[in-house]
Amino acid sequence: MDPVLLVASIMVSATPILLAAIGEMVVEKSGVLNLGVEGMMIVGAVMGFAIAVTTGSPVLGFLGAAVASAVLSLSFGLLTQYLLSNQVATGLGLTLVGLGLSALIGSNYEGQRAPSLAKLDIPGLGGIPVLGPMLFAHDFVVYLSLALVAAVWAFLKYTRAGLILRAVGEDHESAHALGYKVVRVRMLAIAFGGACAGLGGAYVSLVRVPQWTEGMTAGAGWIALAIVVFASWRPLGVLIGAYLFGGVSVIQLNLQAAxxxxxxxxxxxxxxxxxxxxxxxxxxxxxxxxxxxLGRPFHAAS
Amino acid sequence: MIRLEKRPNPSRLWTGLTPILAVLLTMVVGGFMFALLGKPPLEAIRTIFWDPLFHPQFAGYSRPQLLVKAGPLILIAIGLSVGFRAGIWNIGAEGQYIMGAVCGAAVGLAFYPAETVLLFPLMVIAGALGGWAWAMIPAFLKTRFGTNEILVSLMLVYVAENILASASAGWLRNPEGMGFPGSRNFKQWASVYNDELVINTGMHWGVVAAFIAVIAAYVLMARHIQGFNIRLTGEAPRAAKFSGVSPARIIFLCLGISGALAGMAGLFEVTGPAGQISIDFGSGYGFTAIIVAFLGRLNPFGILLAGLLMALTYIGGELAQLMLGLPGASIQLFQGMLLFFLLATDVFTNYRIRLTGREVA
Known part of the structure; x- marks a missing residue:
């Protein structure tokens, strides 16, 4: 097996999980456990695919997927943050709703092919032998996912907003007493997590496969949840976890093919x-x- | 300003009302969804909820289906509810259901073509043990290493699906099946076929087991010390620990019960309605049972009713697919929405809505 191709395909295989996991990490950092990642991913997959096929533009597909999954995640936010429902049960419900919704939307799109996403040609870097085709011949979403990891890391570590988000996640009572809007911070985090999961889902249906089949995310959302735990809620850990997992699935597929x-x-x-x-x-x-x-409901007594 | 005020105790009235409210809300929103799909909404709702029971032409066929579908749902949901009461989230019942079916079928097929009354009970035990063993994996990992049981039990569903695939294509394949995947058909094996006990009712041994499980779960949760310990662990884990309840024992107990019941449900299904081990045996009952457990308020008799209702949506959904060309997936969405609305309206159970004047900041 060509090592250049192997690394390149690991990057492609890891990207959906990386996107979903980094989003979920931010959600969990704000103290919310959203078990609906799988549901948001599959809705992102179908919406991204449907929009890309209809408009012919994969970029619009990705955008639409992010928006659709963010909107879906807000329903989870509404239930858990305003109506104070159990987060585990609501997350499961979100996954079940997402699976049903995606199958319903997707039934018209089965068997179609997605318009392909152009590879980003980075001038100069792409020409480097070995490293060029390995690392610098991908589409923009691969780089976006890596940039997102760096951005989340910097946001949590260096910005005031990131500090507030962590404070809300560590101890919501104290954060509330300090005057931070616990629910608002969490809603924003949930929407961000939804958008990321949507992007990840769209990457599965638009680039990795690229087709729509029912239930095609096949547990990727759950694996993203596991990766957040594996990463001990650190962005770098999420990156390592997603790439490790991407490696395992690529090697496994290659062995099957061989x-x-x-x-x-x-x-x-x-x-x-x-x-x-x-x-x-x-x-x-x-x-x-x-x-x-994490996972505890917040109800401001005063 | 609308303010939520926590009730000292959950309202009993609302506990009973919220499922009904959730069903009504799902009907309304589902009606809009059907209208969007270009289907007559009222007719669709009637086809789903009324026609399976009372349609002059179809009811004769679909009425027995109610128990056939409700049996496994109730059996699995009863087991799950015990764990959910204790705050133990087994969401891998689908995997335990599959493993129960595979193990039970394997034990049965080992004795093919023996005709003895002992074989079916033996298979039921093997099925229960298969589901139990599959649930013991997350239980052991949680008690020994503190591993999250939600993720482990869910991952094991995918593992079980692959085992099912290899069983149906390989080691349980019918040797006389001309190379087609799928095991021998249990319907053609008299002493093992889990047939209807009373003709045209849909009542098979799995349904009987479901009814027994409902009563047993009621006795356990309301009358038995272990049931009290389970509830205590869920509501006040620290208090449970101080009163000498071992968390590990509760985890093994809850996951064991739910695994064994799901495994039994799988065995009754494979020897009855499904008829054989095949690659598409896993039909999602294990996931739908989660909705049933919540819709039934984690109460055994509530689960009985919820299971029947959910079975109705399955049959009605198939009927609507046939008569109105409604996409099959819309019923899946319908069931998911039901859980969502239930969780949303549950706010009335635990909180009082207070209208207050503008608060001074």
Whole structure:
């Protein structure tokens, strides 16, 4: 297997999960556990695909996917933040709604092909031997996802707004007492997480496959949730986790294509098995770093 | 200004009212959705909720289907509700359902073509054990390493689906099936076929098991000390610990019960309505059962009613697909919306709405 092609395909395979996971990390940093990532991703996948096919522009598809999933995520926000519903149950509900909604919208688009997304030609860098085709011959979304990781890192570490977001996530009572708008911060974080999941979903249907099939995200949203835990809520960890996972799925697919003696089913279940193993290792190590108010409902008594 | 004031205790009135309100809201919003799809909304709602039971032409066929569909939903949801009460989120019931079916079918097929009354009970036990064992994985990992049971149980659904695929294409494939995937058909094997017990009712052993589970769960949760411990763990984990309830035991108990029931549901399905192990055996009952558990307010008798209602939407959805050309996915969305509206209206159960004058900042 050509190592250049291998690294390039790992980057493509990791991008959807990276996008979804970095969004979810921000949501969890604000103290909200949104288990609806899978639902938001699949809605992003179908909306991105539908818009791209209709308009012929993949860029519009990505934009539409981000907006659609952000709107969907706000329904989760409305329920958990204003109507104080249980976050676990509501997140599950969001996934079920998303799966149904996407299947409904997508039924007209099955079997069609998405317009292809142009590779970004970076002048100078693309010409470097080996490294050029490996790292610098991707579409803009791959770079956007990497930039997003850096931006989230800088935002949480260096900006005042990032500090407020972390404060709200660590201890919402204290943040509220200091006068920060807990619910508003969380709604913004939820919408950001939704938009990221939507982008990730659209990347699956527009670039990685590129087709629409029902349930095509196949648990990528859940894996994104696992990666946030694996990353101990740090952006760099999210990047490493997503690329590790991308690597596993690419190698597994290549082995399937090469026709090894290992049963196909064992190979296809390997990403999920490895996710479990990684989760176990992380939890056994005991280093958690979960935000203090994660998953707890906030109801201002005064 | 609208202000929410926490009730000291959840309102009993609203606990019963919210599911009804959620169903009505889903009908209204679903009606709009059907109108958007260019289908007559009132007719669609009637086709889903009324025709399966009372249509002069179709009701004869679809009425028995009600119990066929409700059986596995209730059985799985009862198990899930026990865990949800304790704050243990097993969302991988679909995987436990599949593993129950695969294990039970494997044990049965090992004795093919024996005809003995002992075989079916043995398969039921094997099915329950298969689901139980699959649920023990997240239970063990949670108690031993503190691993999140939500993610592990969900990941195991995908693993189970792959095991199902390999079983149906490989090690459980019908040797006389001319190379087609899928196991032997249990419907053609008299001592194993889980047929209707009373003709034209849809009542098979799985439905009987579901009814027994409802009563057993009621006794457990309302009358038994373990049920009290489960509820205590969910509502006040610290208090539970101080009173000597071992969290690990509760986790094993809850995941074990839900896994075993889901596994049994899978076995009853594979030997009955489904008839064989095939690649598309996993039909999503394990996920829909989550909605059933919540819609039934985690109460055994509520789950019984919710399971019947959800079964009705399945059958009505198929009927609407047939008669009105409604897309099959719209019923999935319909069920998801039901859960959403239930969670939204639940605010009335736990909070009082107070209108107050403008607050001084």
């Amino acid at each position: 026709g090894t003696t290992v049963p196909v089913e064992l190979l296809s279940m390997s990403p999920y098995l490895i996710t479990i193993i990684v989760l176990v290792i992380i939890s056994a190590r005991g280093a958690h770093g979960a935000p203090g108010s």
